[in-house]
Amino acid sequence: xxxxxxxxxxxCQSQARLDWEPQFLSTDQARLVSALVDTxxxxxxxxxxxxxxxDVFLDLVYHKMYDEEGQxxxxxxxxxxxxxxxxxxxxxxxxxxAEQKVAVLKEAEANSPKSGRGVWGMxxxxxxxxxxxxxxxxxxxWAYCSSEEIGKNVLNYDPIPGPYQGxxxxxxxxxxxxx
Amino acid sequence: xxxxxxxxxxxxxxxxxxxxIVIGSGMSGGxxxxxxxxxxxxxxxxxxxxxxxxxxxxxxxxxxxxxWELRGGITPAEKKKHYKAIRTNWIGEGNKDLYANDEENxxxxxxxxxxxxxxQMGGRSQLWGRQTYRWSDLDFEANxxxxxxxxxxxxxxxxxxxxxxxxxxxxxxxxxxxxxxLPDSHFLPxxxxxxxxxxxxxxxxxxxxxxxxxxxxxxxxxxxxxxxxQCQSRNKCGMGCPFSAFFSSTSVTLPxxxxxxxxxxxxxxxAQSIIYDEHKGKxxxxxxxxxxxxxxxxxxxxxxxCNASTLSSTRILLNSTSNRFPNGMxxxxxxxxxxxxxxxxxxxxxxxxxxxxxxxxxxxxPNGIYIPRYWxxxxxxxxxxxxxxxxxxxxxxxxxxxxxGNMDDFGADFKKSLLNDPGPWHFFITGFAECLPYHENQVxxxxxxxxxxxxxxxxxxxxxxxxxxxxxxxxxxxxxEMLEKSGLKDIIGxxxxxxxxxGIHEMGTARMxxxxxxxxxxAHNQVHGCENVFVTDGACMTSxxxxxxxxxxxxxxxxxxxxxxxxxxxxxx
Numbered sequence: 247x248x249x250x251x252x253x254x255x256x257x258c259q260s261q262a263r264l265d266w267e268p269q270f271l272s273t274d275q276a277r278l279v280s281a282l283v284d285t286x287x288x289x290x291x292x293x294x295x296x297x298x299x300x301d302v303f304l305d306l307v308y309h310k311m312y313d314e315e316g317q318x319x320x321x322x323x324x325x326x327x328x329x330x331x332x333x334x335x336x337x338x339x340x341x342x343x344a345e346q347k348v349a350v351l352k353e354a355e356a357n358s359p360k361s362g363r364g365v366w367g368m369x370x371x372x373x374x375x376x377x378x379x380x381x382x383x384x385x386x387x388w389a390y391c392s393s394e395e396i397g398k399n400v401l402n403y404d405p406i407p408g409p410y411q412g413x414x415x416x417x418x419x420x421x422x423x424x425x
Numbered sequence: 426x427x428x429x430x431x432x433x434x435x436x437x438x439x440x441x442x443x444x445x446i447v448i449g450s451g452m453s454g455g456x457x458x459x460x461x462x463x464x465x466x467x468x469x470x471x472x473x474x475x476x477x478x479x480x481x482x483x484x485x486x487x488x489x490x491x492x493w494e495l496r497g498g499i500t501p502a503e504k505k506k507h508y509k510a511i512r513t514n515w516i517g518e519g520n521k522d523l524y525a526n527d528e529e530n531x532x533x534x535x536x537x538x539x540x541x542x543x544x545q546m547g548g549r550s551q552l553w554g555r556q557t558y559r560w561s562d563l564d565f566e567a568n569x570x571x572x573x574x575x576x577x578x579x580x581x582x583x584x585x586x587x588x589x590x591x592x593x594x595x596x597x598x599x600x601x602x603x604x605x606x607l608p609d610s611h612f613l614p615x616x617x618x619x620x621x622x623x624x625x626x627x628x629x630x631x632x633x634x635x636x637x638x639x640x641x642x643x644x645x646x647x648x649x650x651x652x653x654x655q656c657q658s659r660n661k662c663g664m665g666c667p668f669s670a671f672f673s674s675t676s677v678t679l680p681x682x683x684x685x686x687x688x689x690x691x692x693x694x695x696a697q698s699i700i701y702d703e704h705k706g707k708x709x710x711x712x713x714x715x716x717x718x719x720x721x722x723x724x725x726x727x728x729x730x731c732n733a734s735t736l737s738s739t740r741i742l743l744n745s746t747s748n749r750f751p752n753g754m755x756x757x758x759x760x761x762x763x764x765x766x767x768x769x770x771x772x773x774x775x776x777x778x779x780x781x782x783x784x785x786x787x788x789x790x791p792n793g794i795y796i797p798r799y800w801x802x803x804x805x806x807x808x809x810x811x812x813x814x815x816x817x818x819x820x821x822x823x824x825x826x827x828x829x830g831n832m833d834d835f836g837a838d839f840k841k842s843l844l845n846d847p848g849p850w851h852f853f854i855t856g857f858a859e860c861l862p863y864h865e866n867q868v869x870x871x872x873x874x875x876x877x878x879x880x881x882x883x884x885x886x887x888x889x890x891x892x893x894x895x896x897x898x899x900x901x902x903x904x905x906e907m908l909e910k911s912g913l914k915d916i917i918g919x920x921x922x923x924x925x926x927x928g929i930h931e932m933g934t935a936r937m938x939x940x941x942x943x944x945x946x947x948a949h950n951q952v953h954g955c956e957n958v959f960v961t962d963g964a965c966m967t968s969x970x971x972x973x974x975x976x977x978x979x980x981x982x983x984x985x986x987x988x989x990x991x992x993x994x995x996x997x998x
Contacts, residue, residue, distance in 0.1 A: 286835040292844065306495070313501040351835050360831045363775060363917065365853055367514045370771065370919035376830075384830025387843065391826040394491035400844060401826070405489070407658040407788035409647065412617035419785045422825050422847050425489070 266302050270309035270317065274338065275324045279304055281340035283386040285347045292400050298393040300386050307385060323378035354379035397424040433476060433683060437691035437724070443469040445989075446711050446726040448696040448741065451548020452975050453962040453982040454732030455674025456591070458682040460986035461730070466993075467687050469724055470679075471694040473716060473733075474525075474545035479676045483665025485519045493518045510541045513927065520663045523551055529877040535886035539926030540736060546692065547675035548734060549929070550975075552663055555644045555671050555791065556818065557597050558972035559588050559608040563802060568968050571812055574764060574862040577967045578939045578948035581608070587980035595672040595979075596650040599642030607797040607816075607972070614647045615640045616656075619786045621778045621821035621850045622794055628911040629796070635806065636799045636907075641792040641818065644672035644975075653677070658788030671791070691724075693717045695878060698745040699729055699754055699958055706749075707957045707998070714878050728957045728989050728998055732982070735963035736765075736868055739934040740883055742945070742952070742960070743870045755935065755945045755952035762869055764862035764936055765887045766969040768928035769815075771921040772897045774904035775853035776913030778821060785823065785847055793820030796854060798971055800899065811895040812861065815971045817904065819854035823847035852913060856900030859971040860893050860925070862933055887925045930974050932966035950985040957998040961985045 268276040283295035283304070295301070308320060331339045335346050342350065358380035362371030376384070390396055397403060401424035444466035447457045454470065461468045476482070490496045497517040504511050509527040516524050525542035532540055543549045562581040569576035585608075592611045601609040618626065618640055626638040645656045646668075653676070654668035662671050669676045682688040693716040700710045700723065710725035731738045739762055745754035753761045796817040800808050828848045832839060871884040889897075897920055905918040925931075938944020941953035946965050952958040961982040963974060970977075992998045 287840050288837055290837045290840065292840065294840075303496075307498065310500050311495055311498045348836070355833060355835065363851070365771060365773070365775065365855055365919070368771065368921065370773075370775070370921055371917050380830055383835065387826060387829030388496070391829070391843075392490035392496045394489075396844075397489065397491055404787070405659070409655065410616055410658045410786065410788035410790040412619035412622070412786050412790075413784055414787050416783050416785045416847065419787065419847075421845055422843070423789075424826075425789065 266299075268305045270312075271305050274328065275321065276301065276305060277340035278324055278328055278338065279382070281347070282351075282382060283390075285351055286383055286386050287390050293395055295386055295390050298390060298395045300389040300393070303389045303393070304382070304385055307389070320378070327378055351379070391424065433478065434689045435476060435692060437469055437689050437694075440689070441722075441724055443467045443689070443724065443726045444993075445469070445728045445730065446471065446724055447730040447732060448711060448738070449473075449548060449732035449734065449962070450546045450679060450690065451543070451674055451732065451734060451962075452550045452553070453978045454548070454730070455550065455678030455682070456979050456982040457730040457732055457959075457961065457986050458688055459678040460983055461728075461990070462682040462685040462687040464987075464990040465685075465687065466728075466990070468682070468689070469726065470682075470688060470690040471696050471711065471713060471724075472546045472690060472692045473695045474692065476690065476692045477546040477551070477675050479669070479680060480665065480667065485664040486661075486667055488519065488664070509539065512539055513541060513929075520552070523663065530882075531874060531876060532882050533871050533874055533884040535884055536888045537924035538885040538887050539924060539929075540883075540885065540931070541926070541929050542734070542737075546679070546690070547673055550673040551665070551675065553673075553975060554973065555662065556795070556973040557592075557599075557610065557642050557644045557976045558795075558816075559610055560584070560970050560972065560977055561606050561608050563606050564968065564970040564972075567813060568862075573812070573968070574864075575936070575938045575940070575943045575967060578937050578944075583948075584977070584980050584984065587984040588976065591976065591979045591983055594651065595644055595677055596646045596653070597642055597976075598645055598647040600639045602637060602639055602797070604637065604797055606802045610642060610976075612642070613650065616643070616645070616647060616790055616792050618794065619821055620781045620784045621852060624780070625778070625821065625852055625911050625913075626794070629907050632910040633799075633907065636796060638794055638796050641795045643792045645791060646670045656791065658790055660789035660791045662791055695880075696731075696733060696741050697721065697880060698741060699731070699955075700725075701745065701747040701749060701754060701955060703748055706955075708754075708955050714880070716878070719878060727993060728959065730982075730986070730989075731958060731960045731964075732962045735931045735934060736883055736885070738960050738962050738964040739868060740870070742935060744881070749954070754955055754958065757941050757954060758943050758945060760864070760936060760943060761945050762934050763864045763867045764933040764967075765866040765868060765885070765925075766860040766862055766930075766932045766966070767887075767925040768860060768930045768969065768971065769856065769858040769889065769893055769897050769900070770923045770927040771855055772858075772900045772904075772919065773817065773819065773853060773855035774901065774908050774916055774918045775851060776908045776916035778850040778852050778913055781850060793818050794854075808899070810899065811892050813859035813892070813896070813971065815856040815858035815896055815900050817854040817856050817900075819852065821850055821852040823850055852908065852911075854904050854907070856897070856904065857928060857930075857971055857973070858893060858896035858900060860889070860969055862936070862968055863890060866925075866933075868934055885926075889925060930963070930969065932963040932969045932974060935960050935964040936967045937965050938967060949988040950981060959985045959989060
């Protein structure tokens with residue numbers, strides 16, 4: 247099978263599927279999250295977000311790490327995001343075609359403030375709230391890169407580096423470190 | 426690798442009488458235990474929490490992010506349990522059990538104060554930043570020269586042999602600079618600076634004569650030392666180190682104490698107060714609450730070392746009332762609980778370094794750079810805006826995949842870049858400023874608010890004042906200027922306005938001094954009027970320098986313990 251055909255099959259599967267039981271998200275919300283992370287981190291010659299269950303993990307994050315207020319807020323933000331898609335294209339985000347999805351995310355990208363830089367685990371740069379899209383995108387990147395498949399097999403996994411070497415050619419490392 | 430399979434005697438009920446009792450098993454308590462046990466004293470170590478045996482009790486030592494259900498995240502229920510310490514943003518799925526339960530151990534913040542506690546064997550020596558610096562006479566003489574608070578009863582020459590003694594045993598890596606304001610330790614080889622740090626160092630030192638940038642001095646082994654292995658740059662120190670490469674009491678001093686056969690450690694033992702015998706005119710033991718049963722038991726000894734951590738040690742002394750000491754043990758001066766200090770925290774600057782995009786590093790170095798104090802170290806460096814000074818920590822790093830959320834793109838190209846491009850180099854420095862000892866920065870016993878065991882809690886009333894705020898202003902101005910002149914781009918200055926406590930260098934409240942009328946402890950950390958009680962943790966500090974304090978606690982403890990041993994031999998205690 248050619249790689250483009252595999253890609254097509256995978257993308258068809260991802261369009262259709264909700265082959266997991268969300269713990270927090272409604273079916274509509276889960277479809278939105280799956281479609282968003284799939285668009286942000288699609289499957290290519292490396293695995294995509296859905297291949298490593300980023301959507302399943304984000305559901306768990308909303309379920310277990312968010313307090314009630316946070317859960318209500320994110321639910322409202324998801325509803326608003328889909329409402330905008332329906333107003334513009336007559337469909338929820340998950341049901342848009344690829345071009346429409348890209349158009350929606352381009353706008354979201356342009357309109358989402360960035361998070362401030364941090365020192366030792368805390369922001370030191372004051373910025374506007376990043377909003378639903380960038381918050382989800384940041385969490386999707388975290389969920390993706392901290393997954394076992396990406397962390398061990400795709401990024402540069404170096405669990406016991408040995409004595410620190412301060413200056414090595416990037417070409418020797420090749421990729422971004424996972425840890 | 427040495428065998429760390431220790432057999433701790435945890436059945437301390439059999440024997441109620443010892444030569445020595447050490448309250449607390451952390452940074453300083455471990456040193457007291459080691460010195461006393463090695464001198465042949467049967468020593469009881471009281472630990473308010475659980476036993477943590479080196480290696481055996483580090484359940485997370487080999488876990489990666491994907492081994493955690495929440496990849497290191499934390500639930501609202503856990504946040505509530507740690508509602509005080511959660512403000513540091515350091516508590517996660519992997520280390521939450523090393524932080525005290527704030528709900529069971531409340532304290533009152535009359536003014537905001539972040540008090541971080543670790544209630545298990547090893548205490549905060551499992552969690553510390555491992556930065557290790559000597560004080561100098563600039564620090565010990567400052568109060569006397571400036572007429573601030575009271576003079577220290579000791580000078581650098583008194584503590585210098587004990588710095589050496591501790592350093593040679595635990596292993597400190599760093600670069601000797603020969604600076605009078607930051608004396609060199611006995612160093613193992615320094616960790617390496619990365620290429621951006623090397624460039625920034627050269628630029629700062631060229632543009633700002635008198636300022637130095639060096640690799641952090643840390644209690645990490647860069648070569649094998651005393652049966653322990655060298656740092657492998659995993660940067661998971663808080664999960665416990667399989668190589669025993671960083672210093673903690675659980676990995677170094679408590680095993681040494683245990684090896685003598687003279688140590689008994691009693692877990693779940695909350696020291697409530699020290700027992701004072703009015704006839705003998707000295708302390709005879711410690712009242713202990715069993716944390717599990719709530720039962721009160723008493724243990725007796727000839728000498729007592731109080732190493733419960735700064736504020737907990739003072740709480741014990743405040744609780745130790747008698748006819749002789751109606752306001753707390755050693756409190757003839759009225760200074761017990763007063764003069765609380767910390768270092769200011771998270772004030773500095775950061776920017777983007779252009780260049781070296783074809784370079785990376787190998788390893789996650791558990792260390793950064795250090796810029797030693799350069800203000801008020803000579804006539805030429807005198808400031809008219811503030812007393813004392815500050816040092817910076819910081820470092821350069823590539824942002825890696827952590828920058829993904831802020832990247833401008835999404836889709837296939839975005840993902841490719843996320844996985845293959847480590848992103849721009851960032852460089853930051855953040856200052857730690859010395860805080861003056863103010864009588865009104867204090868802790869008191871709050872008998873209206875009791876903890877889980879029915880004991881009075883502490884009310885903390887502490888704030889930064891004019892001098893600390895002026896230092897912070899200078900920290901930020903200098904940081905921005907140094908980064909600008911070093912050619913960094915997109916520079917921001919920052920000041921997160923953290924309240925005291927965030928530095929987790931709380932010091933004072935039972936200060937050393939020459940005069941019992943103005944201090945709580947003498948020059949050997951003995952309680953004035955009750956000389957067989959020693960307080961050698963951060964409570965004893967008369968001023969607080971701008972450098973990280975743990976090395977000084979360890980050196981003072983070893984010094985006091987050896988004084989105690991010699992006084993016992995002379996039958997003076």
